Amino acid sequence: MSSVDAAIAKISSPSREAMQHVIDVARRLAPDAEDGMSYGMPALRVGGKPFVSVVAAAKHLSLFPFSPAAIDAVRADLAGHSLSKGTVRFTAEHPIPDDVLERLLQARLAEIDGTPEEDVLAGHPT
Template sequence: MGTIGDYLAGLEPEQRAALQRVVDVASRLAPEAEEGTSYGMPALRLDGRPLVGITAAAKHLSVFPFSPAVVEAVAPDLDGFSLSKGTIRFTVDRPVPEAVLERMVALRLAELRR
Protein backbone atom coordinates (compact mmCIF):
# COMPACT_ATOMS: atom_id res chain seq x y z
CA MET A 1 0.00 0.00 0.00
CA GLY A 2 1.23 3.52 -0.73
CA THR A 3 1.00 6.77 1.19
CA ILE A 4 -2.59 7.49 0.16
CA GLY A 5 -3.70 3.91 0.79
CA ASP A 6 -2.14 3.97 4.24
CA TYR A 7 -3.88 7.25 5.05
CA LEU A 8 -7.26 6.07 3.78
CA ALA A 9 -7.00 2.82 5.74
CA GLY A 10 -7.14 4.82 8.97
CA LEU A 11 -10.42 6.58 8.14
CA GLU A 12 -14.06 5.70 8.67
CA PRO A 13 -15.49 3.76 5.71
CA GLU A 14 -17.63 6.66 4.46
CA GLN A 15 -14.72 9.11 4.58
CA ARG A 16 -12.44 6.55 2.92
CA ALA A 17 -14.89 6.03 0.06
CA ALA A 18 -15.42 9.76 -0.51
CA LEU A 19 -11.68 10.51 -0.63
CA GLN A 20 -10.92 7.38 -2.68
CA ARG A 21 -13.34 8.74 -5.29
CA VAL A 22 -11.19 11.89 -5.58
CA VAL A 23 -8.05 9.79 -5.92
CA ASP A 24 -9.72 7.54 -8.51
CA VAL A 25 -10.73 10.50 -10.69
CA ALA A 26 -7.24 11.99 -10.50
CA SER A 27 -5.60 8.62 -11.19
CA ARG A 28 -7.82 8.04 -14.20
CA LEU A 29 -6.82 11.40 -15.70
CA ALA A 30 -3.15 11.10 -14.71
CA PRO A 31 -2.32 7.39 -14.57
CA GLU A 32 1.38 8.22 -14.37
CA ALA A 33 0.90 10.08 -11.06
CA GLU A 34 2.49 8.51 -8.02
CA GLU A 35 1.44 8.42 -4.38
CA GLY A 36 3.43 10.57 -2.01
CA THR A 37 3.02 13.57 0.24
CA SER A 38 3.02 17.29 -0.28
CA TYR A 39 2.78 19.94 2.40
CA GLY A 40 2.47 17.09 4.91
CA MET A 41 -0.64 15.55 3.36
CA PRO A 42 -1.21 12.46 1.22
CA ALA A 43 -1.05 13.46 -2.41
CA LEU A 44 -0.70 12.27 -5.95
CA ARG A 45 2.47 13.67 -7.50
CA LEU A 46 3.43 14.08 -11.11
CA ASP A 47 7.11 14.40 -12.01
CA GLY A 48 7.85 15.20 -8.38
CA ARG A 49 5.27 18.00 -8.21
CA PRO A 50 1.94 17.85 -6.34
CA LEU A 51 -1.15 17.17 -8.43
CA VAL A 52 -3.88 16.75 -5.81
CA GLY A 53 -3.92 16.21 -2.06
CA ILE A 54 -6.60 14.93 0.30
CA THR A 55 -7.35 15.14 4.02
CA ALA A 56 -10.11 14.29 6.45
CA ALA A 57 -11.07 16.48 9.40
CA ALA A 58 -13.70 15.99 12.08
CA LYS A 59 -16.49 17.75 10.17
CA HIS A 60 -15.34 17.82 6.55
CA LEU A 61 -13.08 16.37 3.88
CA SER A 62 -10.75 18.43 1.73
CA VAL A 63 -9.23 18.25 -1.69
CA PHE A 64 -6.21 20.40 -2.50
CA PRO A 65 -5.32 21.08 -6.14
CA PHE A 66 -2.23 23.01 -4.98
CA SER A 67 -3.27 25.97 -7.10
CA PRO A 68 -5.35 29.02 -6.20
CA ALA A 69 -6.02 29.52 -9.93
CA VAL A 70 -7.59 26.06 -10.19
CA VAL A 71 -9.83 26.64 -7.15
CA GLU A 72 -10.86 29.99 -8.61
CA ALA A 73 -11.64 28.40 -11.99
CA VAL A 74 -13.97 25.75 -10.54
CA ALA A 75 -15.50 27.95 -7.81
CA PRO A 76 -18.54 28.96 -9.89
CA ASP A 77 -19.50 25.26 -10.05
CA LEU A 78 -19.18 24.81 -6.27
CA ASP A 79 -21.94 27.03 -4.90
CA GLY A 80 -22.47 26.25 -1.24
CA PHE A 81 -19.11 24.52 -0.77
CA SER A 82 -16.50 25.96 1.58
CA LEU A 83 -13.53 27.20 -0.43
CA SER A 84 -10.28 28.87 0.44
CA LYS A 85 -7.34 29.92 -1.70
CA GLY A 86 -6.13 26.36 -2.21
CA THR A 87 -8.80 24.10 -0.69
CA ILE A 88 -12.21 22.70 -1.51
CA ARG A 89 -14.04 21.36 1.54
CA PHE A 90 -16.87 18.87 1.22
CA THR A 91 -18.69 16.19 3.19
CA VAL A 92 -19.55 12.55 2.69
CA ASP A 93 -23.17 13.61 2.12
CA ARG A 94 -22.22 16.36 -0.33
CA PRO A 95 -19.25 15.30 -2.44
CA VAL A 96 -17.62 17.43 -5.10
CA PRO A 97 -19.39 16.62 -8.39
CA GLU A 98 -17.34 14.29 -10.58
CA ALA A 99 -17.34 16.72 -13.50
CA VAL A 100 -15.84 19.40 -11.23
CA LEU A 101 -13.19 16.98 -9.97
CA GLU A 102 -12.32 16.09 -13.55
CA ARG A 103 -12.03 19.74 -14.55
CA MET A 104 -9.96 20.54 -11.47
CA VAL A 105 -7.50 17.73 -12.20
CA ALA A 106 -7.34 18.62 -15.91
CA LEU A 107 -6.57 22.25 -15.08
CA ARG A 108 -3.87 21.26 -12.59
CA LEU A 109 -2.36 18.86 -15.13
CA ALA A 110 -2.22 21.68 -17.66
CA GLU A 111 -0.35 23.83 -15.13
CA LEU A 112 2.14 21.06 -14.38
CA ARG A 113 2.78 20.28 -18.02
CA ARG A 114 3.57 23.86 -19.08
Protein backbone atom coordinates in the same frame (compact mmCIF):
# COMPACT_ATOMS: atom_id res chain seq x y z
CA MET B 1 -0.07 -0.13 -0.09
CA SER B 2 0.72 3.44 -1.19
CA SER B 3 0.97 6.30 1.31
CA VAL B 4 -2.22 7.85 -0.10
CA ASP B 5 -4.10 4.55 0.12
CA ALA B 6 -2.77 3.92 3.64
CA ALA B 7 -3.96 7.33 4.81
CA ILE B 8 -7.41 6.78 3.30
CA ALA B 9 -7.66 3.28 4.81
CA LYS B 10 -7.48 4.82 8.29
CA ILE B 11 -10.68 6.83 7.72
CA SER B 12 -14.10 5.44 8.56
CA SER B 13 -16.98 5.08 6.10
CA PRO B 14 -18.57 6.90 4.34
CA SER B 15 -15.73 9.47 4.32
CA ARG B 16 -13.22 6.80 3.25
CA GLU B 17 -15.18 6.04 0.09
CA ALA B 18 -15.61 9.74 -0.72
CA MET B 19 -11.86 10.30 -0.37
CA GLN B 20 -11.06 7.18 -2.38
CA HIS B 21 -13.35 8.37 -5.16
CA VAL B 22 -11.37 11.61 -5.50
CA ILE B 23 -8.11 9.66 -5.69
CA ASP B 24 -9.59 7.18 -8.18
CA VAL B 25 -10.63 10.05 -10.48
CA ALA B 26 -7.19 11.64 -10.10
CA ARG B 27 -5.43 8.37 -10.94
CA ARG B 28 -7.66 7.87 -13.97
CA LEU B 29 -6.78 11.35 -15.26
CA ALA B 30 -3.08 10.98 -14.41
CA PRO B 31 -2.24 7.27 -14.59
CA ASP B 32 1.47 8.03 -14.17
CA ALA B 33 0.92 9.91 -10.90
CA GLU B 34 3.18 8.77 -8.10
CA ASP B 35 2.64 8.71 -4.37
CA GLY B 36 4.57 11.19 -2.33
CA MET B 37 4.28 13.87 0.30
CA SER B 38 3.46 17.54 -0.12
CA TYR B 39 3.11 19.99 2.73
CA GLY B 40 3.21 17.05 5.13
CA MET B 41 0.26 15.29 3.46
CA PRO B 42 0.19 12.08 1.45
CA ALA B 43 -0.34 13.27 -2.11
CA LEU B 44 -0.27 12.22 -5.71
CA ARG B 45 2.55 13.85 -7.66
CA VAL B 46 2.92 14.34 -11.41
CA GLY B 47 6.23 15.23 -12.96
CA GLY B 48 7.69 15.69 -9.49
CA LYS B 49 5.08 18.34 -8.63
CA PRO B 50 2.20 17.96 -6.16
CA PHE B 51 -1.04 17.15 -7.97
CA VAL B 52 -3.71 16.41 -5.37
CA SER B 53 -4.22 15.42 -1.76
CA VAL B 54 -7.37 14.67 0.18
CA VAL B 55 -7.44 14.81 3.97
CA ALA B 56 -10.09 14.15 6.60
CA ALA B 57 -10.81 16.72 9.30
CA ALA B 58 -13.25 16.47 12.18
CA LYS B 59 -16.31 17.72 10.28
CA HIS B 60 -15.32 17.69 6.62
CA LEU B 61 -12.93 16.39 3.99
CA SER B 62 -10.46 18.68 2.27
CA LEU B 63 -9.23 18.51 -1.31
CA PHE B 64 -5.90 20.20 -1.94
CA PRO B 65 -5.06 20.68 -5.63
CA PHE B 66 -1.97 22.73 -4.68
CA SER B 67 -3.20 25.50 -6.95
CA PRO B 68 -5.47 28.50 -6.37
CA ALA B 69 -5.82 28.78 -10.17
CA ALA B 70 -7.26 25.27 -10.44
CA ILE B 71 -9.86 26.11 -7.79
CA ASP B 72 -10.63 29.40 -9.53
CA ALA B 73 -11.24 27.49 -12.77
CA VAL B 74 -14.28 25.78 -11.19
CA ARG B 75 -15.14 28.16 -8.33
CA ALA B 76 -18.50 29.14 -9.86
CA ASP B 77 -19.54 25.47 -9.90
CA LEU B 78 -18.73 24.84 -6.24
CA ALA B 79 -21.67 26.64 -4.67
CA GLY B 80 -22.43 25.13 -1.29
CA HIS B 81 -18.84 24.05 -0.70
CA SER B 82 -16.50 25.90 1.63
CA LEU B 83 -13.52 27.19 -0.32
CA SER B 84 -10.26 28.86 0.53
CA LYS B 85 -7.34 29.88 -1.63
CA GLY B 86 -6.02 26.32 -1.86
CA THR B 87 -8.73 24.04 -0.45
CA VAL B 88 -12.16 22.70 -1.34
CA ARG B 89 -14.05 21.32 1.66
CA PHE B 90 -16.68 18.65 1.12
CA THR B 91 -18.36 15.73 2.86
CA ALA B 92 -19.47 12.27 1.83
CA GLU B 93 -23.03 13.59 1.93
CA HIS B 94 -22.13 16.64 -0.20
CA PRO B 95 -19.31 15.51 -2.52
CA ILE B 96 -17.71 17.53 -5.27
CA PRO B 97 -19.69 16.76 -8.45
CA ASP B 98 -17.71 14.45 -10.74
CA ASP B 99 -17.70 16.85 -13.70
CA VAL B 100 -16.44 19.69 -11.50
CA LEU B 101 -13.85 17.43 -9.85
CA GLU B 102 -12.56 16.33 -13.24
CA ARG B 103 -12.31 19.91 -14.54
CA LEU B 104 -10.51 21.01 -11.37
CA LEU B 105 -8.00 18.16 -11.64
CA GLN B 106 -7.56 18.72 -15.38
CA ALA B 107 -6.85 22.40 -14.68
CA ARG B 108 -4.15 21.38 -12.20
CA LEU B 109 -2.65 18.90 -14.68
CA ALA B 110 -2.61 21.60 -17.36
CA GLU B 111 -0.83 23.89 -14.94
CA ILE B 112 1.77 21.21 -14.17
CA ASP B 113 2.22 20.59 -17.90
CA GLY B 114 2.80 24.31 -18.51
CA THR B 115 -0.48 25.32 -20.09
CA PRO B 116 -0.79 29.15 -20.09
CA GLU B 117 -2.39 30.51 -16.91
CA GLU B 118 -5.23 32.22 -18.80
CA ASP B 119 -6.31 28.84 -20.19
CA VAL B 120 -6.22 27.26 -16.73
CA LEU B 121 -8.21 30.11 -15.22
CA ALA B 122 -10.73 29.89 -18.05
CA GLY B 123 -11.19 26.20 -17.35
CA HIS B 124 -9.99 25.29 -20.83
CA PRO B 125 -6.67 23.50 -20.52
CA THR B 126 -5.17 22.72 -23.89
